[in-house]
Amino acid sequence: MDFSNQLDLLAEAELSSINPLLAWQTLGVLRPIDRQWIEQLADHAGENQGAVRIAGALCSAYLGAGHICVDLASLWYTPPEGITARELQQTLAANAVYSIADWCHVLQQSALVSLAPVGNTGTLLENPMVLNQTRLYLYRYFQYEQQVLDYLKKQTSAPPFTPDAALIERLFPDKNETVDWQKVAVANAASLPFSVISGGPGTGKTTTVTKLLALLVSQSIAQGKALRIQLAAPTGKAAARLTESIAKAKSSLPLAADLQAAIPEQASTLHRLLGSDFGRSRFKHNKDNPLHLDVLLVDEVSMVDLPMMAKLIDALPTHARLILLGDKDQLASVEAGSVLGDLSLGIENAYFQADWAQRLSQLTGENVSQFANPKAPLISRSLTLLRTSYRFDANSGIGHLAKAMNAGNAQDALYQLQNNPNDVHWQIPPEQQTKPNIAALAKGYDEYWQAVREQQDIGTLYEAFSRYQILTAVRQGEFGVEQVNKQLELYFYQRGRVKDPHVWYPGKAVMLTRNDASLGLFNGDIGLCMPDESQRLRVWFMQPDGSFTGLLPSRLSAFEVVFAMTVHKSQGSEFERVALLLPLTPSPVLTRELIYTGITRAKQDFTLWGAAHLVQVAAQSRIQRNSGLPEELWPNA
């Protein structure tokens, strides 16, 4: 008889009766920091209520997993993976808590917890945690959420501007049979100080926003005023893409020369815009030192986390317009929150309140009133969803596959994977396979290695590298980004492309994993290693204006090889060809949003490396992030 298992169970039971937090840490439900944080706080404050410690530790663990808060009412029935509802409830019962109401009551009495002020009355005490009904926050995150909510409430109830309908008409001369949502988006966003234009890839977000900027500039020229417009995006790569696509949209639209000149092309990263004070969490620009601008346009907003959004709002001058662009169906930000997702929660069906729809109908001549919805909340007037993709036409397999995945329709997604040989390919791993097929994956880089061998100029090299990308769903394991990169480097070494994979070599591609102000580089920036004129190896980074800076490798401190990158890191980038590699077994990170984001990074050719059952699992799994924004903004959704 094997007693070791029983001894383990006994030890676990003893551990959990003494300190459930320690037991949950052993099980991986909590990180060491979650337990240590609350224990230190509680010990210091003399807080002996176990139920407070449990709630605090879980609140910290949830934040670590990207949530803004933990909802005790949901937690009671659905605790995190690793503990059952019965175990959680028994542990709480051992601490004299028998219901959700009991739990909230104990928290209300704790010196570690403040109660959220009701309405706009009362002040918030600066305790480490805040309880808002059944939602428990860390103090700072409650404040971030309130800041965003206060801003949204103020902006959505502001008296609307009246944009020039004749100018809108001139920007959209063509008449369609169906509603032209791009035109509606321009009229809508021009009417309010805050607006969101959301849409999938190629739905014309950039085209639309360029017309919107043209309208705003024309209006201010007519009033004899200059308009200070700033463009920004969360990462260097996304900022470079925005610069490129605004320049392209500007030149393809029939705009007068003075309008063209007044619309800027140069986009900056949000960190650079706000003035990163490295080592400090506060930016140079904030409420006391606001940004000098009249209009701020931010692209790829799905990547913006709640703290960044709060800091951005904090730094806006009161008169400024904020225009957010993004794809609401993409993966949420790496850090806590899913601001774009929360903002546009019910946008698919809500449309606008009747009076607002009528106003937009009058401004655009489009029949928006047919979509009036009395249940649409106030926030809906700040949102427009672009619904037609011009990049993926009716014949595009990538477009069909992305749509099927986004709708969570696994059957259709599997059909699309098999029936679009022009642009979609599916490699199902054989049953005995335990490792990715590195040779086949590496093939996509043949063109790049040829450019390296021919010592092409860095611009050509960068272009060749950007054409193909291997994306992984996970970080760890044989199918995780770290191992795949190691295997790829080894493969390139065996093929003679790399002399020694352990040192810097011509063609080595890296991605920064931290911002570095002294170098003017940001987390996510990609550098390619090539010799300079004196044959010294340098790592070359593309600047927002398209030029390149070469740095000695020794100057880089935090980076990783990037022949493969995670889908998370690929947000804000697009490639001609994408290979998406799934692990062999299900993982919690395999969600609908992850696969959709991976698919939509591909412009011309997409290959899925993964089994059918994983596509099914992912289609049924959605990213859920706790926050108070949905309840406040979409009370009926």
Ligand SMILES: Nc1ncnc2c1ncn2[C@@H]1O[C@H](COP(=O)(O)OP(=O)(O)OP(=O)(O)O)[C@@H](O)[C@H]1O
């Ligand atoms: N109303 C339209 N009619 C025809 N073509 C359009 C229209 N709107 C946009 N396009 C074209 O569709 C393509 C994608 O447009 P755009 O770059 O504005 O979309 P996007 O949503 O910003 O794309 P991305 O997903 O790459 O960010 C461009 O070639 C653009 O010229």
